[in-house]
Amino acid sequence: MSPSTPVLPALLGRFGWHDLPFVRAWQNPTASEIIGAFAGGLVVVGAIAVAAVLTRHRWWGRLWSEWLTSLDHKKIGIMYVVLAGVMLSRALIEAVLMRMQQAVAIDAPGFLSPDHFGQLFSTHGSIMIFFMAMPFLTGLINYVVPLQIGARDMAFPWANSVALWLTIGGAGLMMASLVVGEFSTGGWSGYPPYTERDFSPGVGVDYWIWAVTLGSIGSTMAGINIACTIYKLRAPGLRFMRMQMFCWTSLCTAILMIFAMPPLTVATLLLALDRYADFHFFTNDLGGNMMNYANLFWLFGHPEVYILILPAFGVYSEVVSTFSSKDLYGYVSLVLATMAIAVLSFTVWVHHFFTMGQSANINAVFGIATMTIGVPTGVKIYDWIWTMFRGEVRFTVPMLYSIAFMMTFVLGGFTGIILAMPPLDYLVHNTLFLVAHFHNMLIPGLLYGMLAGYHYWFPKAFGFRLDERWGRRAFTCWVVGFYLAFFPLYVLGASGMARRTQAIFEPSFRPWLYVAGVGAFILLAALASLMIQLYVSIRDRAATMVEAGDPWDGRGLEWSVAAPPPEYNFAGLPHVDGRNPFYDDKHDAGRPDPYRSPTDYSDIEVPRGSMAGIAIGLGAAVAAFGLVWEMWWLTLVAAEVVVAALILRSFGRNQHRTIPAAEIAAEHEAWLARVRATRPIPRRLETQAINRGLAEVRA
Amino acid sequence: MPLESHRGSMVSWRSAMVASMSGCLGGCSALSHGFLAAAGPVAEQERHLFLVVCGVLLFVAVPVLLLVPLFAWHYRLSNTDHAYRPKWEFSWGIEGLIWIPPAAIVVGLAVLLWRWTHIDDPYRRLPGGPPVEMQAIGLDWKWVFVHPQRGIAEVNRLTIPAGRPVHIRLTSGTVMQSLLIPRLAGQIYAMAGMTTELNIAAHRPGVFRGENTQYNGAGFQHQKFAVVALAPADYQRWLARAKAGRRALDASAWRRLSARSVIAAPVTFSAVTPHLFDRVVAATGGAAHSLSKARP
Numbered sequence: 001m002s003p004s005t006p007v008l009p010a011l012l013g014r015f016g017w018h019d020l021p022f023v024r025a026w027q028n029p030t031a032s033e034i035i036g037a038f039a040g041g042l043v044v045v046g047a048i049a050v051a052a053v054l055t056r057h058r059w060w061g062r063l064w065s066e067w068l069t070s071l072d073h074k075k076i077g078i079m080y081v082v083l084a085g086v087m088l089s090r091a092l093i094e095a096v097l098m099r100m101q102q103a104v105a106i107d108a109p110g111f112l113s114p115d116h117f118g119q120l121f122s123t124h125g126s127i128m129i130f131f132m133a134m135p136f137l138t139g140l141i142n143y144v145v146p147l148q149i150g151a152r153d154m155a156f157p158w159a160n161s162v163a164l165w166l167t168i169g170g171a172g173l174m175m176a177s178l179v180v181g182e183f184s185t186g187g188w189s190g191y192p193p194y195t196e197r198d199f200s201p202g203v204g205v206d207y208w209i210w211a212v213t214l215g216s217i218g219s220t221m222a223g224i225n226i227a228c229t230i231y232k233l234r235a236p237g238l239r240f241m242r243m244q245m246f247c248w249t250s251l252c253t254a255i256l257m258i259f260a261m262p263p264l265t266v267a268t269l270l271l272a273l274d275r276y277a278d279f280h281f282f283t284n285d286l287g288g289n290m291m292n293y294a295n296l297f298w299l300f301g302h303p304e305v306y307i308l309i310l311p312a313f314g315v316y317s318e319v320v321s322t323f324s325s326k327d328l329y330g331y332v333s334l335v336l337a338t339m340a341i342a343v344l345s346f347t348v349w350v351h352h353f354f355t356m357g358q359s360a361n362i363n364a365v366f367g368i369a370t371m372t373i374g375v376p377t378g379v380k381i382y383d384w385i386w387t388m389f390r391g392e393v394r395f396t397v398p399m400l401y402s403i404a405f406m407m408t409f410v411l412g413g414f415t416g417i418i419l420a421m422p423p424l425d426y427l428v429h430n431t432l433f434l435v436a437h438f439h440n441m442l443i444p445g446l447l448y449g450m451l452a453g454y455h456y457w458f459p460k461a462f463g464f465r466l467d468e469r470w471g472r473r474a475f476t477c478w479v480v481g482f483y484l485a486f487f488p489l490y491v492l493g494a495s496g497m498a499r500r501t502q503a504i505f506e507p508s509f510r511p512w513l514y515v516a517g518v519g520a521f522i523l524l525a526a527l528a529s530l531m532i533q534l535y536v537s538i539r540d541r542a543a544t545m546v547e548a549g550d551p552w553d554g555r556g557l558e559w560s561v562a563a564p565p566p567e568y569n570f571a572g573l574p575h576v577d578g579r580n581p582f583y584d585d586k587h588d589a590g591r592p593d594p595y596r597s598p599t600d601y602s603d604i605e606v607p608r609g610s611m612a613g614i615a616i617g618l619g620a621a622v623a624a625f626g627l628v629w630e631m632w633w634l635t636l637v638a639a640e641v642v643v644a645a646l647i648l649r650s651f652g653r654n655q656h657r658t659i660p661a662a663e664i665a666a667e668h669e670a671w672l673a674r675v676r677a678t679r680p681i682p683r684r685l686e687t688q689a690i691n692r693g694l695a696e697v698r699a
Numbered sequence: 700m701p702l703e704s705h706r707g708s709m710v711s712w713r714s715a716m717v718a719s720m721s722g723c724l725g726g727c728s729a730l731s732h733g734f735l736a737a738a739g740p741v742a743e744q745e746r747h748l749f750l751v752v753c754g755v756l757l758f759v760a761v762p763v764l765l766l767v768p769l770f771a772w773h774y775r776l777s778n779t780d781h782a783y784r785p786k787w788e789f790s791w792g793i794e795g796l797i798w799i800p801p802a803a804i805v806v807g808l809a810v811l812l813w814r815w816t817h818i819d820d821p822y823r824r825l826p827g828g829p830p831v832e833m834q835a836i837g838l839d840w841k842w843v844f845v846h847p848q849r850g851i852a853e854v855n856r857l858t859i860p861a862g863r864p865v866h867i868r869l870t871s872g873t874v875m876q877s878l879l880i881p882r883l884a885g886q887i888y889a890m891a892g893m894t895t896e897l898n899i900a901a902h903r904p905g906v907f908r909g910e911n912t913q914y915n916g917a918g919f920q921h922q923k924f925a926v927v928a929l930a931p932a933d934y935q936r937w938l939a940r941a942k943a944g945r946r947a948l949d950a951s952a953w954r955r956l957s958a959r960s961v962i963a964a965p966v967t968f969s970a971v972t973p974h975l976f977d978r979v980v981a982a983t984g985g986a987a988h989s990l991s992k993a994r995p
Contacts, residue, residue, distance in 0.1 A: 327788035357895035382797035423819035426885020430912035495733035496881030
């Protein structure tokens with residue numbers, strides 16, 4: 001993009017009319033600019049449409065008081081997942097555009113300009129990692145972990161809200177870059193010196209820096225919160241070695257977040273100093289060295305892979321065990337393997353740049369460390385396989401994702417070991433082979449897991465089940481689309497096709513690019529199926545209500561409460577004496593009734609809503625927007641809002657609301673009465689309308 | 700009649716074979732640009748390692764690919780013809796089976812990895828006599844290859860003698876880049892102010908594709924070059940012809956090349972500013988990197 005003349009620089013900083021995609025498309029109506037303007041228009045129209053619907057239905061007040069300012073971990077979790085869904089839609093459409101471009105730009109320019117293509121792969125990667133995967137897994141953990149450990153909320157409910165809003169603020173910057181200005185072309189990893197002002201003078205890299213910085217600070221806070229919740233708020237008797245596997249993987253993920261996110265924050269802030277204050281951390285000249293950036297970034301970047309994958313491993317552990325009606329095989333093994341993966345993930349970062357010229361000894365050490373991670377990962381897969389052994393497997397949607405994951409992930413592991421061999425990495429690094437590999441890990445290892453978790457816990461969160469038929473259709477599209485879209489990339493990578501290529505000059509690549517393009521469309525159909533599924537499920541919810549709360553004959557404490565759970569989660573805190581407390585109560589003779597009244601009811605304190613979280617998150621985003629455009633006054637004002645919100649919140653006194661024991665007793669007893677009136681159903685009917693959330697116990 | 704129909708199915712089976720073969724050939728024509736069509740000793744060794752590793756990994760992948768569908772299907776709810784043991788969750792035998800073989804495979808692969816990482820170290824000189832010394836400088840969006848002893852240079856074409864090792868020192872006059880010639884050897888980064896090294900060789904005369912694989916801006920996709928391997932006699936003739944040209948890679952030519960641009964066709968320079976490579980390294984901060992640039 002050519003630099004444009006600033007308009008009112010004192011007020012608007014570097015902004016010029018040319019920074020609006022609509023103006024660019026008007027002046028230069030190429031397909032590339034029109035697509036950019038259309039995307040920007042979609043953001044504006046979408047925002048206006050949402051505002052209009054909220055106004056028409058007079059939902060603003062409820063949205064504000066019950067959702068946006070809520071400190072309830074369940075609502076925060078749901079908002080994280082909604083954010084992930086919105087961002088997934090954008091980033092997937094971008095992926096389809098890139099696949100289409102590569103399919104048509106064989107000895108031809110295609111329809112996307114090189115610069116636009118560069119922005120697309122940068123936003124696609126940044127969004128998928130920081131604003132799709134991270135919010136999705138943080139949302140699931142937020143929702144599920146307190147319920148699984150018998151807690152009433154997270155350890156720091158208010159910090160939870162701040163973390164959410166910082167993440168939303170970062171995502172907002174990503175969206176703003178569609179409407180005003182441009183985005184970085186430096187990829188999701190933003191390697192300098194390319195991202196220094198000498199080579200990327202525009203606002204794009206600044207958008208990237210601040211969006212990622214806000215996201216990384218939010219994730220650090222989320223990590224601290226999750227770890228403290230699991231350390232301090234477990235129900236009486238819930239020793240570490242009795243926790244659900246999802247809690248274990250959440251704990252490991254949280255620890256990784258605490259230690260891995262700060263190097264990223266540091267790296268992006270040092271790069272910001274280079275760009276704004278003429279420092280020379282990573283510049284070519286005056287002693288800068290981009291190798292330091294590569295080390296910092298991947299010191300974050302590799303543990304990040306396991307931050308993404310471990311929660312999905314937790315979901316699979318829950319799903320495979322529940323839908324096989326069987327105890328998880330090798331619990332201790334799985335815990336050890338998870339911990340081993342978490343520790344080893346900090347010892348392998350150099351494999352992201354085997355080709356940087358270090359000695360063979362260094363490369364060999366890091367290569368071997370990388371392969372070592374394959375052992376605990378392989379053990380986990382076998383643990384799930386042996387969990388199915390002598391079980392009663394039901395092919396529900398979450399189970400289908402789990403099976404597809406196991407078979408697809410092992411192929412990604414196969415190519416991962418190839419990449420871990422330095423001599424082979426020299427050949428396929430930076431090619432589509434690498435792109436195929438990490439999509440082969442992250443789509444089954446993250447996305448399928450998140451979707452399995454979404455199907456599995458959705459009835460718990462909303463009180464009704466998701467439509468099975470559309471769920472299966474979406475599943476089929478995700479699996480078929482994945483294989484078609486990414487397996488051709490292995491071939492292309494082995495043929496030497498570099499990643500991030502806007503045009504191709506090798507006609508023999510054409511058939512493979514066509515197949516990959518078809519795969520991308522099928523993946524888009526998968527996303528559409530998910531949306532239709534959500535619509536159909538809400539429309540037909542009367543037939544799938546599971547108020548009794550236990551549609552899958554679940555094992556952990558989260559299934560022992562109503563669906564949706566009350567704000568305080570548990571009328572009385574549960575006592576835990578084993579790994580499957582709720583399941584054992586249901587199925588073992590001589591144990592207490594799983595649906596019993598607590599010995600006595602007492603008042604429960606829950607956090608009141610607070611607008612400080614939203615003020616801090618959005619204030620930080622506006623301050624960052626000011627930094628991007630060099631509107632210093634805006635940054636100052638917004639930063640003051642952030643500080644003021646922090647101070648005011650610190651002096652706030654009336655931060656809790658007490659729910660009286662009588663109200664809790666009435667609500668809980670009424671639910672128990674409805675449970676007693678519910679007909680228990682056997683497992684073979686669990687996807688039928690008759691399943692109202694009460695499991696039949698085998699005689 | 701049965702015989703007829705049998706023959707019919709044979710024919711269709713054969714035509715399906717032919718169809719799938721031609722489909723495979725279509726694929727192979729893409730793969731013929733990659734390391735599977737290795738044309739030099741380094742890529743050949745790496746291809747060998749690739750096939751060995753793939754063979755070993757079959758022992759990792761195949762059991763999972765078989766067991767997952769087998770167990771899931773056999774132990775399905777509607778199949779009442781198997782034992783149901785909801786409380787069974789541990790066995791030392793299985794524990795050994797799932798920890799020891801993967802660990803053993805990784806130990807075996809680790810030995811292989813250590814050995815081959817040293818053999819295929821891009822800095823390791825190749826056997827076959829003293830190498831041809833070359834220098835590669837990455838620019839936006841082109842490669843400059845300097846033959847320092849002869850004082851000639853090429854842009855976007857690298858001419859080498861077939862059957863002789865070539866030793867390339869790399870740096871970048873701009874952002875980080877990565878030089879890959881898939882049929883000859885693996886890649887190595889080129890970074891401003893620093894020097895990296897790569898050793899390549901081509902068995903026979905031929906033309907091979909080379910490229911930058913590290914994104915560096917709007918002209919990235921055009922940063923490709925041909926590696927021309929000539930028979931020794933042809934190579935000598937080529938050197939003489941290149942030296943006889945008139946174009947010089949002097950300060951003004953260098954300024955033009957350094958601009959962010961794509962050049963249409965390869966260029967040969969018959970004279971090169973002395974120590975051009977070292978000057979580029981120094982100009983982009985080489986002094987500050989003197990500690991990190993050399994490797995024993």
